[in-house]
Amino acid sequence: MVSGIYRFILRRVLLILPIFLISSALLFSLLYFKPGDPASELAGLQAGPGQVAVIRRDLGLDKPPHLRYLEWLGAVFNGDFGTSWKFYRPVSSMIAERLPQTLILSFAAFVVSVGIGIPLGIIAALKRKTKVDYICMGIALLGASIPNFWQALMMILIFGVWLGWSPGLGGGIGLEYLILPAITLGTALSGSVSRIMRSSMLDVLNQDYILATRAKGLKERTVILTHALRNAFIPVATLLFMRLPWLFGGSIIIETVFQWQGMGWLMIEAIRANDFLVIQTVALMFVVLVIVANLLADISYAYLNPKIRYGEER
Amino acid sequence: MSLKSIVNLLAWIKPALRSISRSPAWLYLKRDIRTWVGLALIVTIVGTAIFADFIAPFDIRERAGDPHQPPGGRYILGTDHLGRDVFSRLIHGSRSALMVGLLLVSVTGSIGITLGLLAGYYGGKVDGAIMRAVDIALSFPGLVLAAAFVGFFGSGLRNLIIALSLTGWAGFARVTRGQCLAIRKEEYVEAAHAIGEKPRTIMLRYIFPNAVSPLIVMITMTLPVAIILASAMSFLGLGVPPDSADWGAMLYQAQGAIKDGIWWPALFPGLAIMITVLGFNFFGDALRDALDPRLRHGRHG
Numbered sequence: 001m002v003s004g005i006y007r008f009i010l011r012r013v014l015l016i017l018p019i020f021l022i023s024s025a026l027l028f029s030l031l032y033f034k035p036g037d038p039a040s041e042l043a044g045l046q047a048g049p050g051q052v053a054v055i056r057r058d059l060g061l062d063k064p065p066h067l068r069y070l071e072w073l074g075a076v077f078n079g080d081f082g083t084s085w086k087f088y089r090p091v092s093s094m095i096a097e098r099l100p101q102t103l104i105l106s107f108a109a110f111v112v113s114v115g116i117g118i119p120l121g122i123i124a125a126l127k128r129k130t131k132v133d134y135i136c137m138g139i140a141l142l143g144a145s146i147p148n149f150w151q152a153l154m155m156i157l158i159f160g161v162w163l164g165w166s167p168g169l170g171g172g173i174g175l176e177y178l179i180l181p182a183i184t185l186g187t188a189l190s191g192s193v194s195r196i197m198r199s200s201m202l203d204v205l206n207q208d209y210i211l212a213t214r215a216k217g218l219k220e221r222t223v224i225l226t227h228a229l230r231n232a233f234i235p236v237a238t239l240l241f242m243r244l245p246w247l248f249g250g251s252i253i254i255e256t257v258f259q260w261q262g263m264g265w266l267m268i269e270a271i272r273a274n275d276f277l278v279i280q281t282v283a284l285m286f287v288v289l290v291i292v293a294n295l296l297a298d299i300s301y302a303y304l305n306p307k308i309r310y311g312e313e314r
Numbered sequence: 315m316s317l318k319s320i321v322n323l324l325a326w327i328k329p330a331l332r333s334i335s336r337s338p339a340w341l342y343l344k345r346d347i348r349t350w351v352g353l354a355l356i357v358t359i360v361g362t363a364i365f366a367d368f369i370a371p372f373d374i375r376e377r378a379g380d381p382h383q384p385p386g387g388r389y390i391l392g393t394d395h396l397g398r399d400v401f402s403r404l405i406h407g408s409r410s411a412l413m414v415g416l417l418l419v420s421v422t423g424s425i426g427i428t429l430g431l432l433a434g435y436y437g438g439k440v441d442g443a444i445m446r447a448v449d450i451a452l453s454f455p456g457l458v459l460a461a462a463f464v465g466f467f468g469s470g471l472r473n474l475i476i477a478l479s480l481t482g483w484a485g486f487a488r489v490t491r492g493q494c495l496a497i498r499k500e501e502y503v504e505a506a507h508a509i510g511e512k513p514r515t516i517m518l519r520y521i522f523p524n525a526v527s528p529l530i531v532m533i534t535m536t537l538p539v540a541i542i543l544a545s546a547m548s549f550l551g552l553g554v555p556p557d558s559a560d561w562g563a564m565l566y567q568a569q570g571a572i573k574d575g576i577w578w579p580a581l582f583p584g585l586a587i588m589i590t591v592l593g594f595n596f597f598g599d600a601l602r603d604a605l606d607p608r609l610r611h612g613r614h615g
Contacts, residue, residue, distance in 0.1 A: 019450055030466045145591045147542050149549045150565060150584030153572055161575050169573060249457030253546055257569070267458070268550060271465035283462040286455050294453050 005302050012298045016291055023287045024076075027280055028069050031059070038276060042085050055085065059277070076284070086275040094266060094278065095285055101173075102262035105185065105255065106247050108178055110240070112186025113193050116143075118236070120190070121197025126224070128202065136194065144191030148184055148250055152257040155180045170258030181258040185250050189243055196239050201232040234304045241297030245290040339527075339604040348600040355593025363408040370402035374559045378402070382571065385578050392578040394564070395571055403559040404582050410560035411590060414471070414553075415541040419533055421479045422540075426486025427529065431517045433487065434494025444487065451484035457546065464552040474553045478543055482536075489532050493525035500524075527605045534598035538591040545587055561587050 031038055039056035040047070047055075060068040075082070081091035117140075124136035159180060160168030167176040204210065205228055213223050252264035259265065263282050270278035334340050343349050362369065371390075372378040377397035378389065385392040391400040433444040460477035467473050497503060498521065506516050547553035548562030556563050561583035568579035 018446075019453065022450055023454065027462065030462065034466050141592070141595065145538075145588055145595055147545060147584060147587045147591070149546055149562075150580075150587065153565065153569065153580045153584065157572055157575075157577050157580065161573060161577075245453065245455040249455040252457055252461055253550065256550060267461055267465075271461060271552065274465075276466060279462050279465040283458055286458045290453055290455055 008302050009299055012295055016295065019291060020288070024073065024284055025069060027283050027287070028072060029065065030280065031061075031276055032065050034276075042274065042276070058082070058085070081281045082277050084270075084275055084278050086270070086273040087278070091278055091281050095263070095281065098261060098263045098266045099285065101260060102248070102251055102255070102264060105178065105181055105251055105260060105262055106244070108182035109185035109189065109247060109250075112182050113189035114240070115190075116186070117190035117193025118197055120194035121236075122201055122224070122229070124194065124198040125201035125205065133198075137198070140191045140194040142191070143187045144195075146187065148188055149253045149257060151187060152181070152184045152254055155184055156257070170260065173261060177258070177260070181254045181260050184258075185247065185254045188250070189240075189247065192239065192243070193236060197232065197236050200235045201228065204228045204232040207231075237304065238297060238301055241293055241300060244293035244297075248286050248289055343600055343604040346600040346604065348596040349604075352593050352595070352597025352600060355589055356597060359408050359590050359593060360412065362405055363412050366406045366409055370399075370405040372399035372402040374398065374403045374406050375557075382576050382579075391582050394579045395567065395576075400564075400579055400582060403564060404561070404586055406559040407561040407564060407583060407586060408590070410554065410558060411541050411545070411587070414474070414544040414560075415537050417475055418478055418482065418540040418544060419537050421475055422482035422536070423486050423529075423533060425479065426483035426488075427490045427522075429483065430487040430490025431494055431522065434491040435498060435513065435517050435521065441491070445491070448484045448487050451481045452488075454481050456481040457543065460543070460547060461550065461552055464547070469552050469555070471554050474544060474547055477552075478540070478547070482540070482543075485536065486529070486532060489528055490525060493528060494521050497521045497524050531598065531602045531605055534594060534601055538594040538598070541587065541594075542591060 037052075039059060039061055040052045042059075043052045043055050056062055060071065063071075079092055081095065083090050084094065087094065120136050120140060124133045124140075127133045127136075156169060158168075159165045160170070167174075168180055170177065170180070210223060210228055213227050214220075218227075248264075251262060252267055254260070255262045255264035256268045263285060267279060267282045270282065375398070377393075378399040379393050379397050381393060381395050381397040383389050383393040383397075385400075389399050389401065391404065394400055394403070429444050429447075433441040456478065459480055460474075463477040463480060464473055467476075494517075503516060503520050506520050511520070544553055545560070545562030545565070548556075548558075548560050549565045551566055554560045554563055556566055564583040565580060568576075568583070572580050
């Protein structure tokens with residue numbers, strides 16, 4: 001018999017397929033809901049009827065939608081996303097260039113949010129109902145309330161313009177250009193991480209086994225760092241994975257302000273250039289990223305939750 | 315609205331206020347400092363929006379002076395790249411923020427609550443279909459889909475609202491369904507079934523009024539998110555027209571000059587967004603704790 005956790009994972013993997021099909025069909029159909037003729041819009045005013053017909057064939061608008069969708073889906077699975085009409089390049093190579101940059105930025109923001117949020121939450125929980133707690137939670141609320149696009153502008157102003165640190169202006173590739181965007185993108189997440197960390201830490205500290213470790217005479221430091229922290233971290237891990245889609249959404253803004261060469265900025269460039277194919281493909285890539293993130297969240301949750309691990313919960 | 319209905323409404327206010335002031339939630343709420351800080355900020359913003367025409371010293375569309383005048387003197391917060399008064403535009407921006415936020419929450423709220431009621435009431439296949447749609451909407455990065463939508467159909471207020479509603483309804487649907495599932499088993503709902511009330515009446519007159527309090531919390535918590543998302547879209551040039559007196563649009567236009575050290579058009583709209591969001595977050599946090607009896611005794615401080 002297959003043990004609980006594998007059955008759970010298998011079911012989640014099978015659920016991916018319909019979600020992917022529906023989301024991709026929705027994104028694909030955007031082109032057909034669009035008023036006017038996308039082909040002549042793309043070709044511009046000077047284009048002759050011949051050129052428009054070529055574009056229409058390239059977009060597949062001369063075929064019925066469902067056939068075109070299946071064809072497109074087949075091509076997508078072969079890594080062929082078509083050729084961009086505005087950037088004159090295969091879309092797959094543009095994605096290949098931009099995807100790693102978005103992943104790097106998201107990962108760095110992730111590290112920032114954990115690095116700030118966890119210590120802040122632990123300190124607030126240990127100093128519960130004191131000034132330290134209120135200050136920590138004030139910082140967390142502030143971090144969660146700052147609009148990240150404005151924070152990005154202020155970062156550029158303070159570090160790039162006033163302090164004259166040239167990577168602060170953005171527009172480059174490399175580690176020093178990553179610092180400000182990562183901090184900006186990670187700030188809001190660190191706010192919610194610290195709030196969850198605090199309440200989950202308080203929950204754990206009330207448990208009997210913590211009392212037991214204290215009664216054994218272990219040092220407070222050991223109690224907190226080895227016994228309490230490991231269990232208090234579970235809800236935080238779930239939150240972090242659940243917030244990944246939100247992080248990808250934020251990358252559109254942050255990448256655009258700092259001109260970081262990722263998929264988010266590519267999306268904005270494509271929107272400004274009216275390049276529907278690129279918009280569609282980048283959106284689809286984000287959907288795939290989110291589906292993978294959700295799957296990871298489910299799996300990590302299953303490993304951490306004994307009820308699912310031992311197959312009690314369906 | 316006829317005169318009679320207004321009189322009827324007024325007659326309702328006094329008993330309603332009396333019952334609110336005696337409810338345990340209010341007793342908890344009024345001791346919480348977050349309630350008063352939040353309410354003070356919300357009242358300030360709403361007041362600014364109502365009296366914007368009287369507060370703003372200059373016309374928001376016309377140039378008031380030379381471009382990029384620093385703050386101080388005639389222009390309290392300086393002028394922007396077209397010589398328009400930043401303070402006046404900031405004041406009028408509160409209207410845009412509240413209007414877009416309320417519009418978005420009412421659209422997502424009514425779609426989500428309706429679907430949530432249907433899913434919770436009928437169960438079975440209806441529930442399954444609606445909840446799968448909720449799963450998909452919640453797993454979408456909302457801003458990405460909204461940006462893609464605007465990329466295809468163009469910007470503007472109407473498309474902004476539609477774009478952000480595409481995923482925004484799902485949270486409301488989930489909360490309403492959960493409430494509806496719990497309430498459906500209550501005796502008064504069974505009694506309503508027994509006397510032959512229509513499903514529509516049961517959902518709207520029996521279940522919905524009893525599901526209101528978590529929904530009020532949800533609305534208070536969603537409004538600041540809606541304001542931030544709408545401003546973010548306008549900031550990217552995908553929302554309201556870039557020339558509008560809107561905080562996001564003002565930041566969009568302020569981007570160009572910031573590298574020359576022109577900080578004032580970029581600083582103030584962001585502060586305004588933050589103050590508005592903080593106000594609703596403070597009040598929403600306090601309200602959530604007050605309406606949730608498990609939290610009322612403050613185990614988590």
